[in-house]
Amino acid sequence: MFPRKKPVPDNPLDGTGEEMVIPSYVSFDDAAARTSLWRMLARLPSTVVSMLATARATAPTTVVVLLAIEITSGVASGLGLYSTASVLRQLLTTGPTPQRLIAALPALALVVTFLSVQQLGGTLSAYLSQTLSARIQYRAAQQLIAVASHVDLAAYDDPNWFDGLDRAYDSSMAHIAGAFSRMVTALGSLISLLATAVTVTALDPFLLPALVLSTLPASLAALQASRLLYDSVRRTSTLRRRRWLITRMIRNEEPAAEIRAYRAQPFLLQELQRIGGLLEQEEVRLAGVQARTTLLGRVAGGIGLGLAYGLLGLFLYTGRIPLAVGGAALIAIQVGRARLTDMLLAVSRLYEQSLYVADYDTFLTDAKGRTHPGGGRPAPTTPERYRVEDVSFAYPGAERQALSHVTLEFRRGQIIALVGENGSGKSTLAKLLAGLYHPDSGRIRWDEVDLAEADPNTVRDGVAVVMQDPIHWPTTLRANVRIGRIDRPDPDDVALRHAALASGADVVADQLPHGWDTMLSRQFVNGVRLSGGQEQRVAIARGLYRDADLIIADEPTANLDARAEAQVYESLATLAAGRTTILITHRLASVHMADYVYVLHDGELVEEGTPLSLIAEGGRFAELYQLQSRNYQTGPVPAPAEDGG
Numbered sequence: 001m002f003p004r005k006k007p008v009p010d011n012p013l014d015g016t017g018e019e020m021v022i023p024s025y026v027s028f029d030d031a032a033a034r035t036s037l038w039r040m041l042a043r044l045p046s047t048v049v050s051m052l053a054t055a056r057a058t059a060p061t062t063v064v065v066l067l068a069i070e071i072t073s074g075v076a077s078g079l080g081l082y083s084t085a086s087v088l089r090q091l092l093t094t095g096p097t098p099q100r101l102i103a104a105l106p107a108l109a110l111v112v113t114f115l116s117v118q119q120l121g122g123t124l125s126a127y128l129s130q131t132l133s134a135r136i137q138y139r140a141a142q143q144l145i146a147v148a149s150h151v152d153l154a155a156y157d158d159p160n161w162f163d164g165l166d167r168a169y170d171s172s173m174a175h176i177a178g179a180f181s182r183m184v185t186a187l188g189s190l191i192s193l194l195a196t197a198v199t200v201t202a203l204d205p206f207l208l209p210a211l212v213l214s215t216l217p218a219s220l221a222a223l224q225a226s227r228l229l230y231d232s233v234r235r236t237s238t239l240r241r242r243r244w245l246i247t248r249m250i251r252n253e254e255p256a257a258e259i260r261a262y263r264a265q266p267f268l269l270q271e272l273q274r275i276g277g278l279l280e281q282e283e284v285r286l287a288g289v290q291a292r293t294t295l296l297g298r299v300a301g302g303i304g305l306g307l308a309y310g311l312l313g314l315f316l317y318t319g320r321i322p323l324a325v326g327g328a329a330l331i332a333i334q335v336g337r338a339r340l341t342d343m344l345l346a347v348s349r350l351y352e353q354s355l356y357v358a359d360y361d362t363f364l365t366d367a368k369g370r371t372h373p374g375g376g377r378p379a380p381t382t383p384e385r386y387r388v389e390d391v392s393f394a395y396p397g398a399e400r401q402a403l404s405h406v407t408l409e410f411r412r413g414q415i416i417a418l419v420g421e422n423g424s425g426k427s428t429l430a431k432l433l434a435g436l437y438h439p440d441s442g443r444i445r446w447d448e449v450d451l452a453e454a455d456p457n458t459v460r461d462g463v464a465v466v467m468q469d470p471i472h473w474p475t476t477l478r479a480n481v482r483i484g485r486i487d488r489p490d491p492d493d494v495a496l497r498h499a500a501l502a503s504g505a506d507v508v509a510d511q512l513p514h515g516w517d518t519m520l521s522r523q524f525v526n527g528v529r530l531s532g533g534q535e536q537r538v539a540i541a542r543g544l545y546r547d548a549d550l551i552i553a554d555e556p557t558a559n560l561d562a563r564a565e566a567q568v569y570e571s572l573a574t575l576a577a578g579r580t581t582i583l584i585t586h587r588l589a590s591v592h593m594a595d596y597v598y599v600l601h602d603g604e605l606v607e608e609g610t611p612l613s614l615i616a617e618g619g620r621f622a623e624l625y626q627l628q629s630r631n632y633q634t635g636p637v638p639a640p641a642e643d644g645g
């Protein structure tokens with residue numbers, strides 16, 4: 001069992017131990033994973049229906065052909081068995097051997113024919129089921145990614161979301177296709193089994209229980225072993241994701257320098273070892289319980305088989321069945337056992353995979369619940385007023401509020417600066433203003449439209465965000481800027497060059513070996529890696545190319561040199577005309593370009609006013625401003641002479 005107590009964090013990378021606890025999101029499914037065998041079997045029909053529906057949506061004709069083939073080969077196997085019994089009957093009657101052989105020939109021909117049909121059907125069915133499985137797998141993975149890419153940003157603050165996503169992705173890639181193949185196998189075996197059961201019953205109805213007795217226990221044990229495996233996979237999913245994150249840090253280019261500079265390898269390796277140890281412990285535990293379960297099943301199966309043969313012997317001894325029928329019954333029992341074993345093993349695998357398919361379905365439902373349904377009032381295209389009304393907001397799962405009762409307002413055309421110390425809530429407020437999150441209480445309005453009721457797509461259309469840590473798309477420089485508004489027609493690159501000029505990205509393009517067509521990722525041939533400042537210029541160009549009414553620039557010049565910074569502020573000032581600009585910055589000198597400043601502290605709005613009035617007031621802003629400007633007045637710059645000369 002995993003420890004449920006928090007371990008003592010002796011490693012800086014130690015988590016709280018929470019990853020060892022089953023997340024609340026999975027508690028329902030976890031309960032399902034611990035359910036009884038009978039409830040487990042009861043869920044199979046819904047899986048079969050869901051798989052058939054997926055398969056029909058993917059390739060309807062193939063599904064029908066596949067089912068027809070399975071039914072044909074199942075019936076052929078039953079008839080083959082019946083013909084085998086006829087052959088035996090002919091061979092075991094009295095009379096000269098050559099005559100008996102000749103008499104058995106027609107039945108023998110039937111056996112060969114039916115077995116050939118069965119073999120041919122099996123081959124065709126395997127081929128069709130494999131191709132269909134591959135198509136189902138790609139379709140499921142595509143659907144999953146499409147749904148995930150549209151969920152609201154808030155999902156990404158919830159660790160359970162990542163667990164669900166990882167599990168569903170693994171399921172869609174590995175198990176959905178497998179579940180379909182298993183279902184075909186189970187269906188084929190079931191049809192064959194029914195045909196065998198009919199044959200056995202035709203020979204003697206009392207032989208049927210013997211058949212069931214000899215197979216059922218081992219198959220039930222297989223089902224139980226599958227359930228145990230699934231339970232274990234669920235319990236370790238967060239842990240495996242953590243291992244994956246750490247190995248990804250070691251594999252990726254970006255953290256490589258810092259890991260080495262800080263010599264952080266021992267910490268990472270120690271953490272990997274810790275996780276590996278826990279997973280190993282779980283594997284050993286699982287192997288033990290699975291082995292016990294399988295052994296019990298086999299012992300019970302052995303007893304069942306003994307009883308079956310005993311029953312057959314009794315029938316022969318008492319003369320209930322003749323020797324010929326006994327021989328045929330022996331073969332039928334063996335064939336029937338093989339069919340039942342095939343079917344129950346396929347069902348056990350199908351059951352196991354049905355749990356993963358359920359994960360996938362649960363994830364899709366969960367993701368839809370986390371996605372704005374679309375629609376709503378269209379946001380105004382050129383709002384005159386933006387209002388934040390008594391807004392409070394805490395990130396999902398966070399104990400502290402990131403914003404508390406914030407009220408402010410600004411008009412179109414203004415440049416608004418949001419300032420405050422680290423963690424004061426500036427970026428959060430900007431994200432709420434952009435409609436990326438919604439307040440827990442209070443409202444954000446563009447004119448009269450409450451963003452919580454607005455169509456998110458129209459809100460997005462009205463905002464250009466230059467993020468603090470912008471994405472670097474692994475594509476060309478040109479596409480990196482154009483992605484700002486991918487559907488904007490710009491045949492002669494006029495808008496592109498305009499945005500580039502204003503942001504300084506034109507200089508970046510001039511410095512690159514293939515100009516605008518340079519690939520911005522070293523993981524591709526001829527790709528390059530930009531410097532932090534160059535990346536920032538490209539991100540600003542992307543924001544400007546978006547040509548939106550509200551520009552949110554979150555620390556847009558943090559990585560820029562002094563000249564580029566001056567250029568960006570100049571451009572922002574020019575672009576601000578007729579638009580609204582929200583500037584988040586720690587460079588308080590640049591705040592002078594703002595019309596109005598809001599100062600946040602611990603999520604609360606503590607000061608507001610024009611830059612000059614705030615400096616004059618001598619409050620928090622003035623204090624931060626003085627602290628920063630002192631850096632420019634000391635050091636190498638000589639203090640002014642006392643006489644003022």
Ligand SMILES: Nc1ncnc2c1ncn2[C@@H]1O[C@H](COP(=O)(O)OP(=O)(O)OP(=O)(O)O)[C@@H](O)[C@H]1O
Pocket residue numbers: 157395396398402420421422423424425426427428429468
């Ligand atoms: N995605 C998130 N999930 C949970 N908490 C978050 C998230 N983003 C920010 N926070 C928390 O919200 C608070 C406000 O963060 P925010 O990023 O808005 O501050 P900021 O003023 O922009 O800081 P900085 O100047 O460092 O960029 C902080 O306590 C931060 O830890």
